[in-house]
Amino acid sequence: MLQKCFSNKNGVPHGSLLGPLLFLLYVNDVPNVIPDISNPVLYADDTSLIITNSDSQMFEKDPNTAILQLNRWFKSNLLLLNLEKTYFLQFSTKNTNATDLHISYENRQISGIHNTKFIMALPY
Numbered sequence: 224m225l226q227k228c229f230s231n232k233n234g235v236p237h238g239s240l241l242g243p244l245l246f247l248l249y250v251n252d253v254p255n256v257i258p259d260i261s262n263p264v265l266y267a268d269d270t271s272l273i274i275t276n277s278d279s280q281m282f283e284k285d286p287n288t289a290i291l292q293l294n295r296w297f298k299s300n301l302l303l304l305n306l307e308k309t310y311f312l313q314f315s316t317k318n319t320n321a322t323d324l325h326i327s328y329e330n331r332q333i334s335g336i337h338n339t340k341f342i343m344a345l346p347y
Contacts, residue, residue: 243267246267246268247265249300250265250270250300250302253265253270253293253296256292256293256295256296257272257288257289257292257293260274260276260285260288260289261273261274261285261286261289262274263293270293271341272286272289272293274286274289279322282322282324283322283324283325283326286311286324286326287326287327287328290304290309290326290328290333291328294328304328306328306329306331306333309328309333310333310334310335310336310339311324311326311333311334311335311336312335312336312337312338312339313335
């Protein structure tokens with residue numbers, strides 16, 4: 224009976240001491256999923272994609288392609304993209320106009336925001 228309570232078929236054990244390390248090993252190949260169009264940044268269970276492109280048409284296409292490829296990887300690894308916590312933030316210089324981006328996944332528009340907290344641990 225005790226084994227049924229703690230059986231874990233997928234992922235990592237929640238609350239275990241090794242859980243964070245095992246999760247990082249589990250998602251370690253995410254940067255290989257979309258290497259040509261973005262620079263993924265992983266921190267704990269958060270994933271950020273940094274996408275740059277001077278071509279405005281490609282700049283709108285790249286985030287949509289990245290989300291599609293990333294979510295395909297999530298699904299094949301039994302993970303879910305939480306669209307309630309998915310948004311984009313666009314940076315531009317004073318001399319350039321921001322592109323009117325339309326990023327969506329599965330017929331749901333991904334909202335743009337104007338500021339966010341970006342948590343990242345930097346090496347010494």
